[in-house]
Amino acid sequence: MDSVQREYWVKVAFGCVYHGIMDDGSEVAIKLLTREEQSGDREFIGEVGMLSRLHHRNLVKLLGICIEGRTRCLVYELVRNGSVESHLHGADKNKGNLSWDSRMKIALGAARALAYLHEDSNPRVIHRDFKASNVLLEDNFTPKVSDFGLAREASDASHHISTRVMGTFGDACLAWTQQCEVVRLLLFNANIYFARAETSSMDT
Ligand SMILES: Nc1ncnc2c1ncn2[C@@H]1O[C@H](COP(=O)(O)OP(=O)(O)O)[C@@H](O)[C@H]1O
Numbered sequence: 001m002d003s004v005q006r007e008y009w010v011k012v013a014f015g016c017v018y019h020g021i022m023d024d025g026s027e028v029a030i031k032l033l034t035r036e037e038q039s040g041d042r043e044f045i046g047e048v049g050m051l052s053r054l055h056h057r058n059l060v061k062l063l064g065i066c067i068e069g070r071t072r073c074l075v076y077e078l079v080r081n082g083s084v085e086s087h088l089h090g091a092d093k094n095k096g097n098l099s100w101d102s103r104m105k106i107a108l109g110a111a112r113a114l115a116y117l118h119e120d121s122n123p124r125v126i127h128r129d130f131k132a133s134n135v136l137l138e139d140n141f142t143p144k145v146s147d148f149g150l151a152r153e154a155s156d157a158s159h160h161i162s163t164r165v166m167g168t169f170g171d172a173c174l175a176w177t178q179q180c181e182v183v184r185l186l187l188f189n190a191n192i193y194f195a196r197a198e199t200s201s202m203d204t
């Protein structure tokens with residue numbers, strides 16, 4: 001990696017996210033984990049193991065990892081247009097309202113990402129932290145679900161749930177968590193449409 005631009009960073013639960021430039025000039029996002037206790041390591045291992053086996057156009061792509069001493073980095077494709085949260089309620093709110101088409105694209109993309117995680121991926125996965133701030137946006141508003149630090153595997157063949165990754169919750173609890181995630185998707189979509197109705201009525 002050639003350089004990491006320190007002026008472009010976001011503080012996260014276990015460290016910071018930097019904007020980096022690779023030797024070939026490509027831009028990446030680098031999540032630098034600084035916390036050295038067990039939970040930071042567990043988050044790192046969980047996120048790496050999970051992401052390396054998942055491939056979907058609505059999931060953020062993990063390009064690589066770096067471990068040096070006690071420092072751990074996750075290198076992601078750069079998703080440069082903020083998050084759904086920042087566009088609806090935060091720093092990007094004043095950039096201009098999201099069009100109906102963009103909002104539809106976000107709702108569909110997020111639903112496809114969760115359907116892939118719950119039904120089609122191998123292993124099946126429950127994200128467990130699905131929310132507007134963890135849905136990043138490309139310039140054309142293609143959504144990318146990110147931040148897999150709390151994710152857990154669901155099982156392969158049926159809706160039976162295993163606890164192979166972190167292993168502290170029982171089957172029923174994880175099945176319930178999966179159902180809750182579907183409800184969170186509904187709330188996410190309601191948030192998108194409600195914000196739209198609000199801005200539309202102000203526009204007219
Ligand atoms: N791939 C990425 N591209 C661009 N920005 C990112 C990327 N990943 C994270 N970020 C930025 O860092 C913030 C926090 O990242 P996240 O992985 O959600 O950390 P946390 O565990 O603190 O929630 C995001 O809201 C976003 O602003």
Ligand SMILES: [Mg+2]
Nearest residue numbers: 133134146147
């Ligand atoms: Mg997050």
